[in-house]
Structures are given as C-alpha cells and as structure tokens.
Amino acid sequence: MQEGQLRQTYVPHIDGLRAVAVLSVILYHLKASWLPGGFTGVDVFFVISGFVVSASVDRLPAMGGWQGLLRFYARRIRRIVPALVVCLLVTALFSALFIPESWLSETSDKTGRRAFFGLSNWVLASTGNDYFSPRTEFNPYTHTWSLGVEEQFYLLFPLLFLAWSRGGRARLLSVTLFALATFASLGYALRLAGQGGQEIQAFYVTTTRFWQLGAGVLLYQAMTLARQFDVAPQPGRISWRSPLLLLAVAALGYGLWAARPGHSPWPDGLWPVLSTLLLLGLLHGHRGGWTGRALASAPMVWIGKLSYSLYLWHWPVFVLFRWTVGLETPLAGACAVLLVFVLAWLSWRWVEQPLRHGARGPRTHGRWVLLGLAVLVLGAGLQSVLVKQQKHISLSTVSRHPLDWYPYAKALKKEVPECRVVESSIPVVGGQARLLQRGDCPGGSGASGVLFVAGDSHALVYNELLRRKVVQDGGQVRLYGSGGCALVGMQGWRGANPACEAYTRNVIEDIQATARAGDVLFLPGLRVPRLAEQYQLFDIAQVQADLASPAAVQGRAAEVAAAIAQLRPLAERGVRIVLEAPKPVLPAPPYRCSDAFNRHNPICVNGMQIPRARTEAMRAPVLDSLRQVAAALPGASVWDPLPTLCPGEVCQPDAGGRPLYFDGDHLSGYGNRVLLPVFRDHLQRDDQRSSPTHR
Template structure:
C-alpha cells in the first residue's frame, strides 16, 4: 500500500486523518478519512506515558511512549506533505508552517496559560520549584528542552515531578524538527532523483544523531535525553519509512504476504511492549529508545499491509481511536494536572490518582472539542494567506508569553497560599532598609573568590559607625544563606560588612566528611584564602551549615532510622572525629591571623516541610502526615553528638564560639515549625524570615562576645 495519505499531527498526539492511496489535498483544512490504527498507536503511546507518570512501577519504561510519538510523527508529517506540488520552496515552507501553527499552537498556548495561572495559585517559590517559571516561559517558544538540558534537570530527578512544564521538552524537540524538516524534505516533492537525495539526507541525519546520542549519553545523560540532536533519529526513522513505502512498487496481495504482515505486526508490538516494560532511565538511546522506535516503525509498515485481524481491530476500535484522537491534549494536560496534585492534595492514593486521571481526560476532551478542532478547521483562518496564518501564530505566541509574565508578576495578589501571600515571613531575603536606621540602604557587590563567587553586603547613605566594626565572613551551605535576613539587618544596624561565600553545591564545617567531597575541599580552601586576604585582626568568620541529617526533604520523606544512625551511630562518630581534626586544621590559619569564629549549633529539624503544609489545600498531602512538631528532648538527644564535636573543635581553635539558636526556636517541651501562624522554618530545616527576626538580637550578642574575646 502506498502511504500517500493526508496525515497531519504532532508527535504528542492529534487527530489523524487519511485516505489510503489518495494524494494529500493541498488545502490544509480539507477533511479526510481516518487511518484508525494510527490513532490506536497514539493511544498506546499516551496511555503508556500517563501510566508511567502516575506510578513508574506500573510501567518502568513507559517514558518510551514519547519515542513512539516521535516515530509516528516523522511518518505522519511526511505523508501529510509528501505529494505537495503547488509551487516552489517559499510557498511550500509557508504552507507547511501554517499547518503546524494551526495544528499545534492553540492547544499548547491554552495549556501553558492555564498552567501558569494554576501554578500561581498553588505553587510557592522554593528550591523545588526554582526551574518551573523559566521552563514554562521557554516552552512558549519550543525551547524548554534546551533549558532543561542546560539546567542539568534530569528527566528522572525527583524535582522534575514538581515542574508542571517538564513534559514540554518533547514538544520542543518536535518544533525544532519542524525547522529542519522542510529543508530536508522539499527535494522529495520535486520527484525523480531528488527523492533519493532527500532520503540520503534523512538517513545521514539519523546516523549522526544516533552516534551523538550514544556519545553524549556517556558524559551528559540529561542533555542526551532532551535535545533534538540526539532525538532526530527517531523522527527521521518515521520519515524514511514513509519514503521507502512511497517508492516501493505495489506487490500482489497473497495469503503468504498477509501472514507475513500479521506476524511482523505482532513481532513489532512485542518490541514496543518490551521497551515499555524493561527500559531503564539510563538506557537511552539503546535499548530505551530503539525498542519502541523500531517496534513502532514495524507496526506502521505491517499494519498498512494488513486487511483486518485482531490487532488492527483493537487499534481501530472506537474507544481506542478516540483516545488517540485526543492524545495531543491528553499529553499536554496530564502532566500539569499530576504535578498540581503533587503540590496540593498529593498523588499517592487510589482516589487522588483516579481523580487526577478523570480531570486529565475531561480537560483533554474540552481542549480537543473547543480549541483544537475549531481552530484547525476555522473558515476564517482558511481565508488568510499562509504567511498571514504564520504571522498570526507568531503574534499569538508573543501575546501569550506576555500574558504569562503578567500573571506571574501578580503572584502575591493572585496566590491562594500563605507562603506567597506572606512572603516577608517565609523567605529570608536580604533586608535593604530598616526604619530604625533612616537613610541607610544596603548595597550588594558580587566578587570572585577562587572559582566561586562571593556576595559583599554593606550599608551606604548614612554616617559611618563611630568605631571600627568587624567584617563578618560567612561560609557553609544553604543554611548560611538562610541567615541572609539576619545578616543584612546586622549590616544595616551596625555598619558591618558581610562577605557571604556562595559555596555552590558544597558545604563547609558540616562535620560530615561524606558531604565534603569532590570539588568541596578546594572550594572551601579558596574561601579561606580569600578571608585571609581580606580579613583583619578581630574580624569574624561565621560557620553556618546543616550538621544533622535531614528528617525530610522538600519532595518526600526520608529513612529516619538511617538518618539518625548517620549522626549517632558508631561509624558516624568515627567519621566525625576525623572531620573534627580536618576542621581544626582548616581554621587554624584564620586563628593565627587574629580572626574570631562563630559556629551555629544544630537547630530543630522536622519530618515535614512547612511551606508545603501551611494551607487548607495541602495539609492533607501525604508528605505532611508526619506533622510539624517534634519533641524537644528527642531533638536534644539527636543533636547531642554534634554539640560534643563542636565543643572539641572550640577547644582546638580557641577563638571559636558556639552559638545555639535552639532555645529561642524551641523554648517549650514541643518544638513547632509554625508558631502562632508564623513560620519558624521554611522547609524541614531551613530558617524562615520570621525566625531570622527572632534571632537577630541574640546573634548580635554573640557577635559582640566574639569580637571581645581575647586572642588565644
């Protein structure tokens, strides 16, 4: 069967229309008959992706559904333009892009805008959501896959499950393929020897893509997974299949030929199913992508040869084809719905999964009925020139992008969550002015220290302090930055300069040597060298770090027994004794330089992250089940080994004082993460802005004490 069909659909699913053996109509909106089994293959692909995203244990290789989409897309897009004969390249490319704009853009923009609005309502800014906004903005222009690749956001990282735009990476691959496709395919439309040239171009591009995917996957798996350069072979495979079948001379149908087609189709399906069942995250490109891609290409080829049969009847059944027809919208909507459930009520129970799936299908059906079909077959759009349709599509993308930025900018007034609406209590940002020091403002300067950066905060616009004030050098990890509100208030109130080292992806003075590996020792030494160069006698080094194991993280609970054993167990005590000696040696040059030091003692830690459990819509989330309270005596026992270690370090480095915020943060028998409606902690261990204000006076006390401490 010659596959010159009027097919038109993006890889993420679409309405597939075709008439076997009939040339494609030049009018992009002309209705034609379905090829039902292709809808059935799309249904298989999107259901595999949905199952994987609900629970990866159900279908470990379900992410391969996207590979199925890519293979189908290459075939379908080729067939939809394979008989073009309406003019030269300029007209061809305008016609092609008008079809793509009309087919893909409306539903995508509707999904992105509504997702932006819903995220603004329910998702607070946090480390867990730090990539969300940028991913969404890049998605408007088909570039989210490049952002995720450069951001090193692995598709299989837990943080990806909380980004409602992650799935747009595949649409980015698709849209970037459309930029390349006309250049390689136009020769095909010229007929004769030009068709062979087009096939050679696609074959060469596919071979290079496979080689690059293999090579890049060894050094940068995230980039290999996301990029068009490593995915091109999947789409090119579909194109080549169309071209091979279109050039083939029709053969006489015989019973033997029919049996071969049936056997080949079932064998191809077995390859697809094997890929969906056994592929692992690091199996790209082989066998993770090859099994579903080659299986799909085999199905496309053999199903076109078949006349009935069980497999074709199943794939062409009414329910299956309907899922295939709405699969683009299903793909668009399932992921934002699942992610927003994770941020709110959770997606772990049978009831929430059922509700999320039902909502996905309802939104997809509405999108298909009210967005996809009307705009695809719009008589008004049909009346425009092809260039006009493209221009309107580009303008729509730009307008939607602008509207998305406006929604995000209005986050504080639109948000339903207390974290966003009361950001000044939750986020320990730099304080730029204080009423009690009128005229003073905070200045920030970024400098380099070794291979890392350092932020320098100082006040200006007001008189200099009457007496010299010690500079405060701050190093540790993210817990040092969590004191930023307190530190910048100190700079404004006293005139001190704050030098905060951005110890990227590292910690310092954690007393956990297993966390200070790789580049961390060199990075820490570079900071010490910088302190020695900048510092004077009497200046103070503040060592702020997480020295306990977390009892929760921002996306899930942890093995608490293992976490506690990692602090109080015998092996942990042995490792910490070594870390004590290392830290004493690291701090000794600072002590000889006449600098004083302060180390913060372990603060309370909690089994749930407060920022995800502070509102009516998320308190029932399973991550909040452990509660936001801890018994004081339990935490005292947990942190006792670290306090003992800090005491020994202070003996080895006499200029070191240990500052303990614990009594202020937990004065009662039960420690709470939220007190009287005010957060003390942002997540399970980082301080809130409100806690920074609570600790300010006691921190200034310990700074004065350290400054007054006599030299050893």
C-alpha cells in the same frame, strides 16, 4: 487504487499507536513502577510524527517556494498552537494560585515562558537536572520539552522535504538529505552516550532526537518509493507478516518496560523506534490480525484522536496534584486521571477541532503564520503578567507573605530608606562568594571589622540576618556558600564529597589571605541529617540510629581533629571562630504544608512539629563535637540558636503565626529577623571576652 487516493486514506491503527504511546507516558508519570520504561512512549510519538507529517504534506497539491513553506507552517500552527497556548495559560494561572517560589519550582516560570516558542527543551537541558529529578517532577511545564523537539524539527522538515514534492529524481535527493541528517543525529546520540555525564543533554536536545523523527520520514519515503501503500496482501506472503508483527509488539513491550533513566534516546530508545517502524510498515494497508484489530478498535482510536490534548494536560494536572493534595493515593490518582480526560476532551472538542478543521480564521497561509506568532507572543506576555501578579492572586500563604517566608531582606529598603547594602562578588573556585558592606548611611561607617561567613546553603540563607547586621553595625560581611558544603559539617561519615572538600580548601585559603585579628569567622551549616526534603520524607528512627552508629562516631572524631588543624592558624592570628550549633530539623517542610489545600499532602503526614527532647537527642553528639573544636581554638565559641527557635517543649515551625522555617531546616525571612538580636549579642559578648587579649 491510485497512489494519491491511497495517501488520503484514513489509517486507524496510527491513532491506536498514538493511544499506546500516550497511555504509556501517562501511566509512567502516574507511578513509574507500573511501567518503568513508559517515558519512551515519547519516542513512539516522534516516529509517528515523522511518518504522518510526511504523508500529510505529500497528499497536498505540490506548492513550491515561499507559498509551500507558508502552507506548511500555517498547518502546523493550526494543529499545535491553539491547544498549546490554552494549556500553557491555564497552567500558568493555576501555578500562580498554588505553587510558591522555591528550589523545586525555580525553573518553572522560565520553562513555561520558553514553551510558547518551542524552546523549553533547551531550558531544561541547561538546568543540570535530568528528566527524572525532583525539580522536573514538580515543574508543570516539563512535558513541553518533546513539543519543543517536534517544533524545531518542523522548522527543518520543509527544507529537507521540498525536493520530494517535485517528484522524479528529486525525491532521491530528499531521501538522501533526510538520511544524512538522521544518521548524523544518531551518531551524535551515540557519541554523547559514550562520553558519560551527558545524559541530560542527550535526553532533551533536538540534535540527539532528530533521528527518531527522521526514521519516520524515511519509512514513509521508502514505502512510497516501493509503492507498497495499501497493496493487498498475497495469501502466500501472510506467513512472514504475522511473525514480524508479533516481534514488533514484543519489542515495543520490551522497550516500554525495560528502558532505563539515563539511557535515552540511545540505546534504550532503539526498541520503541524499531518496533514503531515495523508496526507502521506492516499494518499499513493490512488488517494485521489481532494486532491491527486491537489498534484500530474504537476505544484506542478515540484515545489516539485525543492523544495531543491528553499529553498536553496530563502533566500539569499531575504536577498540581503533587503540589496540593498529593498524587500517591489511589483516590487522588483516579481523580487526576479523570480530570485529565475531561480537560483533554474539552480541549479537543472546543479548541483543537474548530481551529484545525473549521473555516474561521485568516484566509491566507501567511496571515495564519502571523496570527500564530502574535498569539504566541501574547500568550508569553500574559504568562509573565501572571507570574508578576502572583503575590496578589495566589492562594498560597507563602506567596502572599514573601517577606516572612523568603530571606531576601527586601523590606530593608522601606524600613531604612536612607541606608543601603552594597553587594559585590568575590571570585572563589567551586562556589560563590559575596561581599556585603554598608553604603552611604547616616551615622558613619560603624564597625570596621570583617565578618566572614562560610558554609553550605544554610550560610546563604542567613542573607537577611547578615544584611540587617551590616545596616545596623556597619563593617563588611564576606559570605561564602555552596550547597551541601558545610565547613566543619560533622556529616562526612555519610560519604566523601571531593568537590566540597576542594571548595572548603579554597574558602579557607581565601579567608587566610584576607582575615585580620579581630575579624570573625562564622561557620553555620546543616550538621544533623534532614528529616524531610522538599519532596520526600526520611525515617526519623533510622536517622537517630545512624547518628549513633560507630561510623558516625568515628567520622565525627576525625572531623574534629581535621577542623582543629584547619582553623588553628586563623584562631592563633586572632580571628574569632563562631560555630553554629545544630538548629532543629522539622519532619515536614512548612512551605508545602501551611495551606488548607496542601495540609493533607503525604509530604506533611509527620506534621511540622518535633519534640524538643528528640531534637536535643539528635544534636547532642554533634554539639559535643563542636564544643571540642571550640575548646581547642583560642577565642572560639559555639553559638546556639535553639533556645530562641524552640523555647518550649515542642519545636514549632512558626512563632505567633509567622514562619521560622521555609522548609524542613532552612530559616525563613522571619526566622532571620528573630535570630538577629541573639546573634549580635553573642558576637558582642565574645568581643568583650576577647578584647583584653587583643588590646
């Protein structure tokens, strides 16, 4: 058989390997403990892609120059773009229907938009959240990172493979170019792995993944140069092939089981890559015993043919289940997997196959490229439209009533059109700070003092309250905030945070340099442990036990002494210190549990209400510590929002059907508006009490 005929022979075990790869990824994403290293199925895909794209290009008649490039890109567009665009647009539609804007989803829209152009991996690399973090698990476009890597590889591939098509010695030039690029990429991956703290960058970027695709290309080139395609096995040689096949299968199984988060693509991507190279090399042209027969079996081949669509659809389906009914129960998991296979088959049958093999479409490669680019641009535009129209089409009460849920104070422009808040930035090392002041408004400038607000994300969430206060009372607000860094947080016993300690020192120094007598320093923050994150629940009994532990008691006592020493210079200067008493923390995040489609999600199993008696018991030791701080500082006080937020025997997530909280502990926009009058009253009473002292 001639070499050209061999290159055109269908190789079923490659589809079988694709099936192994996609099933590993799906199983891992369904429940990571079932196959802890299943995410390295993507590494298997990369090797296969490098091998197959080389064979695909090599079997075509040689075509150099621009025509060769256009043919390559046209074929890649027909293979990748149609199914990708359909999946991304459907995902964008259902995301707009069911997924509200939140910390968990704040990078999703940008990831989806860049996915149309094969750049989502760079977006994800820049977010600071690795592949295994909650924000990526709730992003319906996370899986497109690997498509971005492949698409970027395809931009380079024809330039490095061009010499191969010319034959002869030019092939050695192509091999040399790929070898250099592959080993450079591997070296870069090794360098990042050795530096530490570069795990996110190493996982996502093409420069650390090229070696896996390049390995597949080099295998094809080496096998072709050695003329080992479809050479019948000699009876005397079968003895060494079988042990190597067994070793390759064992290495693949080990890699898919033992790979660890934070150790990919090096070193834990090595086993999937080596095993895939061995299987591709050993099985090509050979039955390969039970290994070859298993991979070439009808079910495996069928799954392998659907692998691209299965990969495209499984992740958004799983993520949408997480956002709505949940994915934890066996029934939910089974329904999700069934839906994935149905959507994948529909995509393969009606989108992939007709446009990949059908006669419809432009007749020239150049027109296919232009059409593909136009479809990508149009798709990205449609995705942006869906994002902008979310308020009008969403089924989520959060998205339909953003003014109540989000503390952005956007309603102020309509409520007080003749007055605006002027915002500017304040440089503070380690965090962010904003200066809010009233612009040109009827009635003069109002108060002249400065309200300093410093704390964690709970300080930032008072954004609407503070903006409304500026409009009503005038004066200035200097807002300092950094997530997890409360001043006088009373949770230092849970573990030291040097970055937060440095940030709070910088904030206090900045306030000391600018505060004057009569100014107010308001210190809000999360001072009791959460009962629910946006993505997980905590044991309430354990939280209460931790609060009463000797470590907590000693830690709070130390923080009381430190806070008094830190704040006394300000208080003695005449700056009034206002400490926020702990607000109720809820056992479930309201924004994830307030719709009919998500009310029974496992994140909502504890309900959103909490008895006031339990809240009082949780916050009592913390409140006592805050009162000790206030008693030791002249003019200091503790402001308690609990009576307003929880007037009855049960603390509710809403009031009159409008949300008081966004998640388990952060206030909503409506919650800001509810607290504004009592906060102003507290400051006015403090001012009246302290005015004789500062006359």
